Amino acid sequence: MSQSQSRYIRQIAFYGVGSEGQKKLLDSTVAIVGIGALGTVLANILCRAGIGQLLLIDRDYVEFSNLHRQIIFTENDAIKRIPKSIAAREFLLKVNSEISIEPIITELNSGNISPILKNVNLILDAVDNWETRFLLNEWSVKNNIPWIYSAAIGSQGMTMNFRYNNSNCPCLRCFIPADQPQSQQPTCASAGILATTTGTIASIQASEAIKIILNSPTIRDGLLSIDLWNNHFKNIKINRDPDCPVCSHKIYEYLSQNIGMKVQKLCGKNSIQITPESQTKLNLESFAASLVNVGSVEANQYILNFKNDEFQLALFQDGRAIIENAKDEIHAKSIYNEFIGLR
Numbered sequence: 581m582s583q584s585q586s587r588y589i590r591q592i593a594f595y596g597v598g599s600e601g602q603k604k605l606l607d608s609t610v611a612i613v614g615i616g617a618l619g620t621v622l623a624n625i626l627c628r629a630g631i632g633q634l635l636l637i638d639r640d641y642v643e644f645s646n647l648h649r650q651i652i653f654t655e656n657d658a659i660k661r662i663p664k665s666i667a668a669r670e671f672l673l674k675v676n677s678e679i680s681i682e683p684i685i686t687e688l689n690s691g692n693i694s695p696i697l698k699n700v701n702l703i704l705d706a707v708d709n710w711e712t713r714f715l716l717n718e719w720s721v722k723n724n725i726p727w728i729y730s731a732a733i734g735s736q737g738m739t740m741n742f743r744y745n746n747s748n749c750p751c752l753r754c755f756i757p758a759d760q761p762q763s764q765q766p767t768c769a770s771a772g773i774l775a776t777t778t779g780t781i782a783s784i785q786a787s788e789a790i791k792i793i794l795n796s797p798t799i800r801d802g803l804l805s806i807d808l809w810n811n812h813f814k815n816i817k818i819n820r821d822p823d824c825p826v827c828s829h830k831i832y833e834y835l836s837q838n839i840g841m842k843v844q845k846l847c848g849k850n851s852i853q854i855t856p857e858s859q860t861k862l863n864l865e866s867f868a869a870s871l872v873n874v875g876s877v878e879a880n881q882y883i884l885n886f887k888n889d890e891f892q893l894a895l896f897q898d899g900r901a902i903i904e905n906a907k908d909e910i911h912a913k914s915i916y917n918e919f920i921g922l923r
């Protein structure tokens with residue numbers, strides 16, 4: 581038996597997988613949205629498990645504060661501020677070079693979600709904000725693609741499977757209202773986070789992902805809530821809301837949103853993200869030439885890092901910028917207009 585054939589042998593030996601199951605895993609396409617604490621664990625497990633096509637979608641770059649829990653990144657990735665999906669691909673290809681791993685450096689929005697997710701069999705939510713989750717929920721209801729929600733903070737975590745081909749299955753909006761006040765909720769920066777919380781939740785999410793792909797009779801129902809510090813494990817039954825705007829009335833508020841220029845404070849960081857209205861693909865190495873006289877700048881094909889006495893900025897190919905140390909959103913927007921100038 582060749583090395584390559586023996587790669588999955590212990591997994592094939594497990595009664596729930598077998599060689600037919602392994603073939604299904606290799607034939608499947610899974611999108612991981614958010615390559616942070618949850619996403620790195622998911623990507624690590626699913627790459628080794630032989631998911632044939634992995635899409636790694638993330639908007640951010642690696643920082644030192646990520647390293648205690650984002651298990652596939654290194655100090656070098658943080659020093660160089662490598663985009664997370666690129667650093668993840670580089671690491672994972674050393675583990676399994678026989679699958680396809682596509683890095684996508686962007687934030688999902690109503691304009692790009694369909695082209696990015698059009699061929700996926702399953703979506704794994706590993707993001708840190710409700711807006712993207714509501715967008716994923718609507719897209720999945722509309723296209724009848726399963727997804728798995730997950731979230732973690734401190735020692736607490738939650739995860740739930742959503743499969744709309746099961747007519748009794750609720751969607752996220754059946755029990756979470758759309759007006760979640762993001763700014764009043766604790767974040768990983770304010771409440772902290774244990775690596776074991778994200779590791780546990782993402783491992784459960786990865787098991788459910790494999791079960792969903794294999795159409796196992798043991799796919800979990802309900803919302804699993806855990807608290808590792810206080811020893812709580814609870815599965816909560818959630819009913820479908822017959823008056824839900826999304827799965828009952830098919831009103832897709834987030835999918836029909838105009839994109840426009842978007843200014844957002846990022847969860848748990850002293851950073852503001854600016855997304856221009858127009859779709860673009862920048863040549864970052866040429867763009868860097870326009871900034872050499874106003875601060876220190878370094879660029880490769882994926883990210884441009886700029887710094888002056890006042891602020892630090894990361895610019896991506898899609899025209900998005902993450903600005904650190906801006907005073908507020910208005911200040912961040914004026915920095916963007918002055919230094920980047922895309923509409």
Ligand SMILES: [Zn+2]
Nearest residue numbers: 751754824827
């Ligand atoms: Zn619903």
